[in-house]
Amino acid sequence: MYIYKTAVVGAGAMGAEIAQVISFSGVPVLLKDVDQARVNQGLDTIRKVYQRRVDRGKMTQDELEKKLALVTGVTTYDSFKDVDLVIEAVPEKLSLKQQILKDLDQITPSSAVLASNTSSLSISALGGATARPHKVIGMHFFYPAHIMKLVEVIPGLETSEETTGDVTAFAESLRKLPIRVNECPGFLVNRILMPYLNEAAFCVQEGALGPRQIDEAMVAFGFPMGPFTLVDNLGFDVCREVVNVLLDAYGSRMRPAEIWERLHDLKRYGVKAGAGFYLYGDRAGKDDPELDKVLHALRGASKTDSEFSANRIVLPMVNEAIRCLEEHVCTAADVDLAVVAGLGFPQSKGGILHYADELGLQVVLEELERLAKRYGERFWPSPLLKRKVGAGHLGEKTKKGFFDYT
Template identity: 40%
Template sequence: MQVETFGVIGAGQMGGGIAQVAAVNGMQVILHDISTEFVERGMAAITKNLRRSAEKGKITDSEVQGILDRITPSTDMTRMKSADFVVEAASENEEIKFKIFSRLDEVCPPHAILSSNTSSIPIGRIASRTRRPDKIIGMHFMNPVPVMKLVEVIRALSTSDETYRTTVELAEKMGKTPAVASDFPGFIANRILLPMINEAIFCLFQGVGSKESIDTVMKLGMNHPMGPLALADLIGLDTCLAILTTLHQGFGDPKYRPCPLLRQYVETGWLGRKTGRGFYQY
């Protein structure tokens, strides 16, 4: 299937990044969020990123404008009726995603593929809320989307071969490298990453080391580009907690139990970079 119009639900850091990459690669994009403020903020971030690329000589000023012209801001979900492929990039909350997919199922044309950028929620669970389970798939981008090459492609039991092939081809068209994961909580990336981050938080919680020492050990000892606590701040501590909760509930295994310190930070409103305070101050 040819994807000409690409829809994105959610104009935040992930959604905006996905919309930018799709537009850079020639697709017409509909960028939707629940308020004009959120959409304008997302468009401003995309514009800033593109202008930075122009300043570095990677693209021209005219190319910047051309890319922006391919993105249509929206607060009306019915605009997705013209989309061939939609990526949902809303909050990591099951009920929110279920409502979005139910609405997209009503609005989008029968041929449209609906995908989720969820980092942990099983795709089959989302697919069951629609009348097109064969056209539901996971398309999990990494943050920051314009830079990171990986896209996890997650097939539910009901996902058709055509949907899978179209999604893989689309990821490649967007300059990404697809990696296929089975439909288990957390998939591959976060089933490995979040327990590591959680253990780093336990080390801080139990006084094994300071945040600086913990991050330094992982950067210099394991050659990670960023320490796990700084990475948690970048991801968002609320998102980390949501993923760990999904893993814990999905597998019933105590090894996925979120550290009490993580829960305390989230309840305090210290969510990381997006609030100016997490394990570090910004």
């Protein structure tokens, strides 16, 4: 299927970025929001992204105007009658997204693909709101979309292979790295990321180390930023919503550390709120008696003899990734591509499953068993890991693990 004309519904943080990416590839795109002011804000965001390219000498002013001319801001669906693909990027509310998909189902040609940029809602539930569930699919970009290469392509229960193929090819034409993620709650990247962020939070609330020391340790491990800097940038409120989806779907292994709740109650949502695990703005780098009080209360109540190691927070990611393999959510190669391109996992380690293979799967299993005894069942090793070890597939040293090294 050729995609000649597209539309993005919702001109907020993600919608505007996605429309910019599409226009950059030379494809016309309608950008719709509820009123002209919001449409203008979206157009302004796009202009700023292009202007930065001009300022860095990567584009001329003339080229900027030509690219911008491919984006048409609208407040109605009048011009949606000949679109080939629509990506919705409205707020993360099932009823709102279902209503939008219903409207799009009425207005767009029956051949058009309806994609959702949802971070956590069920693609099958969105498809079910339309008479064309075979044409409904998840197309999950990461923020900021003009920089982040990864796109999770998520077919729902009834999405056709043709739709999945069309959207994958389209994402490639945008110069992105699409990976196929068979639908599961949290999809792939958020599902793997949250256990890592959560375990780092457990380490802090138990008093193993402070946020800054853990951030420094993970930067030394090879991440571009530590888990607490990342969570403050993502936004505590956003992460909490994702954690709740994961908790609801997978049960107690996703139970959030209490400190998340305490900081949320204090509205310390991260950078955008001026405070999270760190202070920002005028208070950056200053003493933080509020956080000290929270930590004092939690550490006083904690009976755990705590420890921090990079593996204590990385192995829960490895374990969750193995569960994804077990459930056929994606391939081992796509897991590694996703963590490097989507999470900044050190490229030098090749991705988390290559990292596990390098450590040795027996070592990974023994460490998870030790951590499970000490900290509880969230470390319980996945059955596939045990099967691999039982079969003697121990990673690089036996030339067989999650990858083949022969």
